[in-house]
Amino acid sequence: MSDGFRTSVKAWVAENLPEALKGVDIGMYGPGSREPEILEAFELWRQRLAEKGWGAPTWPEAYGGAGLTGAEAKVIGREIHAAGSMNPIPFLAGMGVTMVGPTLMEYGTEEQKARHLPGMASGAVRWCLGLSEPNAGSDLASLATRAVREGDHWILNGQKTWTSGANKSQWCGALVRTDPDAAKRDGISFLMLPMDQQSIETRPIRLIAGESPFCETFFNNAQAGADDMLGELNDGWSVIKRLLQHERASQTSAPPTSNKVEPLQELARNYIGLGPDGTLADSDLRSRLADHLMDAAAHTLTIGRIMAEAKGGNVEVSATASILKNSATDVAQDRSELLLEIMGNQGLGWEGTEFSGGELHSVREWLGTKAMSIYGGSYEVQKNIIAKNILGLPETTQKG
Amino acid sequence: MAALTEEQTLIREQASAWALKESPVSQFRALRDASGSAGFEQATWDAMIEMGWTGILVPEEYGGSDLGILTFGLVLEQLGRQLTASPLLPSALAGASALLLGGSAAQKEAMLPNIIDGTAILTLAVDEGTHHRPESTALEARASDGGFTLSGSKASVAEGSAATHFVIAARTAGTPGDHEGISLFLVAADSAGISRTALNVLDSRDYANILLDDVHVDADALLGSLNGGLPLLQQVLDRARAGIAAEMLGTASQAFDMTLDYLKTREQFGKVIGSFQGLGHRAAGLFSAMEQTRSCVEAALQAIDADADNSAELASLAKCRAGQFLYNMTNELIQMHGGIGMTDEFDAGLYLKRARALEASYGNRSYHRDRYARLLGF
Numbered sequence A: 001m002s003d004g005f006r007t008s009v010k011a012w013v014a015e016n017l018p019e020a021l022k023g024v025d026i027g028m029y030g031p032g033s034r035e036p037e038i039l040e041a042f043e044l045w046r047q048r049l050a051e052k053g054w055g056a057p058t059w060p061e062a063y064g065g066a067g068l069t070g071a072e073a074k075v076i077g078r079e080i081h082a083a084g085s086m087n088p089i090p091f092l093a094g095m096g097v098t099m100v101g102p103t104l105m106e107y108g109t110e111e112q113k114a115r116h117l118p119g120m121a122s123g124a125v126r127w128c129l130g131l132s133e134p135n136a137g138s139d140l141a142s143l144a145t146r147a148v149r150e151g152d153h154w155i156l157n158g159q160k161t162w163t164s165g166a167n168k169s170q171w172c173g174a175l176v177r178t179d180p181d182a183a184k185r186d187g188i189s190f191l192m193l194p195m196d197q198q199s200i201e202t203r204p205i206r207l208i209a210g211e212s213p214f215c216e217t218f219f220n221n222a223q224a225g226a227d228d229m230l231g232e233l234n235d236g237w238s239v240i241k242r243l244l245q246h247e248r249a250s251q252t253s254a255p256p257t258s259n260k261v262e263p264l265q266e267l268a269r270n271y272i273g274l275g276p277d278g279t280l281a282d283s284d285l286r287s288r289l290a291d292h293l294m295d296a297a298a299h300t301l302t303i304g305r306i307m308a309e310a311k312g313g314n315v316e317v318s319a320t321a322s323i324l325k326n327s328a329t330d331v332a333q334d335r336s337e338l339l340l341e342i343m344g345n346q347g348l349g350w351e352g353t354e355f356s357g358g359e360l361h362s363v364r365e366w367l368g369t370k371a372m373s374i375y376g377g378s379y380e381v382q383k384n385i386i387a388k389n390i391l392g393l394p395e396t397t398q399k400g
Numbered sequence B: 001m002a003a004l005t006e007e008q009t010l011i012r013e014q015a016s017a018w019a020l021k022e023s024p025v026s027q028f029r030a031l032r033d034a035s036g037s038a039g040f041e042q043a044t045w046d047a048m049i050e051m052g053w054t055g056i057l058v059p060e061e062y063g064g065s066d067l068g069i070l071t072f073g074l075v076l077e078q079l080g081r082q083l084t085a086s087p088l089l090p091s092a093l094a095g096a097s098a099l100l101l102g103g104s105a106a107q108k109e110a111m112l113p114n115i116i117d118g119t120a121i122l123t124l125a126v127d128e129g130t131h132h133r134p135e136s137t138a139l140e141a142r143a144s145d146g147g148f149t150l151s152g153s154k155a156s157v158a159e160g161s162a163a164t165h166f167v168i169a170a171r172t173a174g175t176p177g178d179h180e181g182i183s184l185f186l187v188a189a190d191s192a193g194i195s196r197t198a199l200n201v202l203d204s205r206d207y208a209n210i211l212l213d214d215v216h217v218d219a220d221a222l223l224g225s226l227n228g229g230l231p232l233l234q235q236v237l238d239r240a241r242a243g244i245a246a247e248m249l250g251t252a253s254q255a256f257d258m259t260l261d262y263l264k265t266r267e268q269f270g271k272v273i274g275s276f277q278g279l280g281h282r283a284a285g286l287f288s289a290m291e292q293t294r295s296c297v298e299a300a301l302q303a304i305d306a307d308a309d310n311s312a313e314l315a316s317l318a319k320c321r322a323g324q325f326l327y328n329m330t331n332e333l334i335q336m337h338g339g340i341g342m343t344d345e346f347d348a349g350l351y352l353k354r355a356r357a358l359e360a361s362y363g364n365r366s367y368h369r370d371r372y373a374r375l376l377g378f
Helices: A002-015 A035-053 A070-082 A096-107 A109-121 A236-252 A266-273 A282-312 A317-348 A357-373 A379-390 B006-022 B023-031 B040-051 B070-080 B088-102 B106-116 B229-265 B277-307 B311-342 B348-360 B366-375
Strands: A127-132 A146-150 A154-162 A170-175 A187-194 A202-205 A215-225 B121-124 B141-143 B146-156 B165-171 B180-189 B194-200 B206-217
Touching: A070 A282, A070 B165, A096 A236, A096 B040, A127 A215, A146 A170, A154 A170, A154 A187, A170 A215, A170 A236, A187 A215, A187 A236, A236 B106, A266 A282, A266 A317, A282 A317, A282 B277, A282 B311, A282 B366, A317 A357, A317 A379, A317 B277, A357 B070, A379 B277, B006 B040, B006 B070, B006 B277, B023 B348, B070 B088, B070 B229, B070 B277, B088 B106, B088 B121, B088 B165, B088 B180, B106 B206, B121 B146, B121 B229, B146 B165, B146 B180, B165 B206, B165 B229, B180 B206, B180 B229, B206 B348, B229 B277, B229 B311, B229 B348, B311 B366
Parallel strands: A127 A170, B121 B165
Antiparallel strands: A146 A154, A154 A215, A170 A187, A202 A215, B141 B146, B146 B206, B165 B180, B194 B206
16 A cells, blocks of 8 residues: 555544544444534535445445445544544444445345445444344353334334444344244344334443443334344354454454553552552552553463464464453453552542543443443353363364 | 574484483483482483584684574473483573683683583582572672682582682672672682582482682682673573473473373273363363473573563563463373372472572562562562
């Protein structure tokens, strides 16, 4: 890729990023209830990016993308970030650009692609995913939501949970049981259905950290068109396996956040202070903090090593991803716990001006990190994967 | 595995094949069982010299190959797998580093070729008490007769009986605990006034306590600057630490392979025990720790080769992480093998014992955790 591409992207961003958005932290879920000026600028920014096909830069132009390479797409992301803003489209599209879209590209019919991809690429249509159910979490294949064919439609009944953004989405990709007599994984199909139906109810889930994007979603005779099945009938398990690979890929290449992370040892020095010998006044915490920082370094060095090896072409990258998921989880959870301990009484605040924004944020974030060992394949599922796929140990889980 | 050059890959494979064929753990066991034997076999040591491993760190002008410490680490890792006993690390890595970093041209010329051809065996003599605390050095060196007179003792010196020369940390000013006032000396082991006591240690390797009673050395025995020797010593030690971390990674990796193999073959309750989730998850955790340890060890070796600013930090990280993994891995080696792991006939015990000796060398986890925190400013 030439430097010319970077230069032209930089120039385009400088010219088209609305003044009102520069340096404004919009956050992952859009501008919310900001002043009208910001809302207008945000919509204008979305439209301009969509016209360039930069909501999903690597997709073909025919589907609303720009036909660029992955490296070029990264340049766009970096330049927008460098200009003090973000690309809102992948977030506005919910699960569209990152997960449903790439899967649709592989499994969809021509009609399905033409119908759905442009809306995702422009950020105009938000997608959610109906996968987990109250009794189908780590064991997703035991899902019970039924879809029965009636004429031109599928009729859906059942309950989904952890459907992120369901109350704000226009479309849903749902995993449903279409053959209750087949073996667990062989009777599942993937259906796409509009969310604007009387027969669909969404209830936001309040989490331990407060409000969340997650919902419970109830299908009470909800309808999906017969031509809205992605992949073959009863072959939904292959579709979802591919889709979850896209999820993992999007997790490992998460966009840089605008929040700078302050080194934990600096916070510890500020809150706890140093003793006369120049070491942290709390010696027990000091050892645990040092251990954590070494864990974090080991994790970062491992990512670097895997990238260096991948360039040399001598490592199976997918095999190591499961190690990184758990070590990233360990590091993030330990960091949050230590941060609260470092802040002491100030690390217990829920609301109010007696606590700083950073302190309040740390408490919510601490609660949020508890989800890391549950979502995207739980901590234990990751260990199953390592034991079976990398170490070659026999299967430890029961299959239906 | 780091992205290696063709030469590094070749040396790594050579070391692996050689250790498996010529110096497998069964040979170490035989050495241990032969009463009154030295800490290593002369034939093993000669073969290493023959293969050029004693010159890996040494520039070509002194007869070495100057391949760098990452390459040295690759060899040590393979030797660690088979518990191959030799003075390679104390002499050709630590001793050679002391000369390369602190020696004058004359000192290098006099000693480096001898390290390479094996006529000299060097070792660091630093610790005095029960633990590794370089700044607490008390062994005294007084200026006298245009040279120095050394008095004091050193404890648990690796290859202390076989060594022909000691790199001794001595106090030339101040009091134990002061960072200033430490100097390094290269002292021949047969100097008048030196006595050694061989120790019988759990890993069956050569360690000795050294007593120096008014040992006179010439002025040219001083390595580096007078009184300002601690930074040099730490630099030398960091090379030794990164190197021994590579050896520890090898020892632990072998313990992992033995354990995984057992999980796949041992049957109880009608299935191989590796199918039990309680064991499978622990194996997965150990595998992750092994991969992360490798990242730390290789990063430390590469940082030293690149003379990077954070070499000290990474050396402590590598020694600490390798120590943690080797500790856990050797305990699990015994536990997952069950009763057979407790028998002397099986090799697990050899790895467990060696692990604890390696942990104490050049600073244990506690030392390096503390040092890491200091280097990060807390």
